[in-house]
Amino acid sequence: MNDLLLTGGRVIDTANRIDAVADVLIINGKISAVGPEAAARAPAGAERMDVKGLIVCPGLIDMHVHLREPGQAAKETIATGTAAAARGGFTSLVCMPNTSPAIDNSGTVALIHERAAQQGVVNVFITGAITKNLAGEELAPTGSLKRAGVVAITDDGHCVQNNELMRRALEYAKMFELPVMDHCQDYALVTDGVMHEGYWSTALGLRGWPAAGEEMIVARNILLAEATGARVHCQHLSTAGSVRLLREARQRGVSISGEACPHHFVLTDAAVAGSERFWDTDGKGVFGFDLAGNERPTWPAYDTNLKMNPPLRSARDREAILEGLADGTIEVLCSDHAPHCDYEKQVEFDYAPFGITGLETELALALMQLYHTRRLELAELIARFTVAPARLLGLPKGTLTAGADADVTVFDPERDWVFDKQATASKSVNSPFYGWPLKGKTIATIVAGKRVWADDLE
């Protein structure tokens, strides 16, 4: 029995242009009704959940997650990664192919589908590699990956450097109606950079990762999307130049899209110099107000939980990402959840792997930096986590239309909480946001009518 009646919440379903206080009826794992008829049609034995004062929206989708399985189960597994997703309010996630072995063949896709069905608590959609073993040399079998069920192809973590190979990848992908997602990084420009190239990389004596290293590939992707007509999506955009290129291309009707992650629109490269430097400079007014001295989280300089790829950028870049989100240039919000073990991160900055976890904090950080600062309406913010990724990847998700899978997220945009290491569901704790005062919290995550996580069940 999966019958559930959510009563009295503010239902926001952007795809159906609903933003009103309404009941939601779920029968047998499907949305049965939204609105006045929902309560009347509820079967006698249906469970009721009072969600007055809370937001009820289509289950959130994170289209950029590293689940690490198969091959790197010490960092994360399908079980722990999907549990972290549920905790963060996500009912669906899209996993990246840089596993071991890589997702460059139909067998690995089948393996993940099988494990996700057995051990996952949320829906897992899979991306396949563009090139064999993500090596950038030879195309992976796009057609058989598509038949195996991948929703897009990407070499994320890597970037195809050969423009001719990328062009052929786009032509195949178009033939198979698959979007191509790209981690934009020009290897010749970036070489072994570990943080944003600018004042702070010089001051700290760390090798720089220049903004142009991303923008070069964004520009390449725009040109190739235009030349081939394929759909191209630029992952985790971090620079002002990338936003400008994307905005101009989209205005001309090029089939190109982009996504942004909270760490790039909350933090800056000054954070690598330590919390004091950050709060004295770019951290001032970060959420539209100054955190009181005793509320300011602290961290040391060279904290490897501030090392990710692409790196934290300048305050100007952060502002441009926020503007790109506000004007719709950047359609999608996602985490780039990238778990790593303590022993891997507890080394010198130069040697630490890139990446941070993000599934459990991204909704709060997005609410704080976009909604509470009045850059985006709530319905628009929810769209970036629901209908936008669903449309881009052709997922049958992201709405509360009657008959749809009953994937629902219930959250309180005003709830204050602190992200606590003890309470994380991820296997890894490489997040810079532990101890941060956050605003906006998931209250319940419902997948196919079943509560897979709820605040009151803690």
Ligand SMILES: [Zn+2]
């Ligand atoms: Zn990436």
